[in-house]
Amino acid sequence: MPFERYVEPGRVALVADGPLKGKLVSVVDVIDQTRALVDGPGSGVPRQQIRLNQLHLTKFRLSYPFTAPTRVVRKAWTDAKLTEKWAESQWSKNLANKEKRAAMTDYDRFKLTAARVKRNRARTAVFKSLKVKAARSGAFGKKKVPKTPAKKQRTKKTSAAKPAKK
Numbered sequence: 186m187p188f189e190r191y192v193e194p195g196r197v198a199l200v201a202d203g204p205l206k207g208k209l210v211s212v213v214d215v216i217d218q219t220r221a222l223v224d225g226p227g228s229g230v231p232r233q234q235i236r237l238n239q240l241h242l243t244k245f246r247l248s249y250p251f252t253a254p255t256r257v258v259r260k261a262w263t264d265a266k267l268t269e270k271w272a273e274s275q276w277s278k279n280l281a282n283k284e285k286r287a288a289m290t291d292y293d294r295f296k297l298t299a300a301r302v303k304r305n306r307a308r309t310a311v312f313k314s315l316k317v318k319a320a321r322s323g324a325f326g327k328k329k330v331p332k333t334p335a336k337k338q339r340t341k342k343t344s345a346a347k348p349a350k351k
Contacts, residue, residue: 198240226259
């Protein structure tokens with residue numbers, strides 16, 4: 186499958202490393218194969234160069250001219266409502282959940298485990314009742330097969346006239 190996210194002017198990226206970690210920036214210009222000029226007026230990131238291996242490219246792309254000044258980038262950012270779109274994305278929600286889990290205390294983890302146990306017990310009880318109901322109707326489990334007549338049991342032949350060994 187070909188690439189769909191290119192390092193290009195207007196591409197929005199998430200900073201993955203360094204002091205700006207977790208902030209959104211927009212690529213303004215590509216300096217060379219390893220660096221890009223970025224600007225993040227909506228996330229409080231000043232215009233600066235950053236290594237490409239510090240960026241995670243997102244699906245969002247802003248439309249503005251090559252090497253646009255910060256005011257143009259800010260206008261494109263607000264017109265596209267990028268901050269709201271990012272907040273609604275699954276990537277952003279996963280990052281928020283990760284931060285919540287990292288900030289949990291021991292007691293919070295205990296309460297979460299207790300709630301999961303309670304939920305799973307209720308879920309299992311409902312599943313078992315549905316399973317029993319389906320098995321009784323014949324829609325689940327082994328099919329109803331008529332019983333076969335009982336076979337004759339094999340008996341051991343008795344030898345009555347065997348001579349005894351000496």
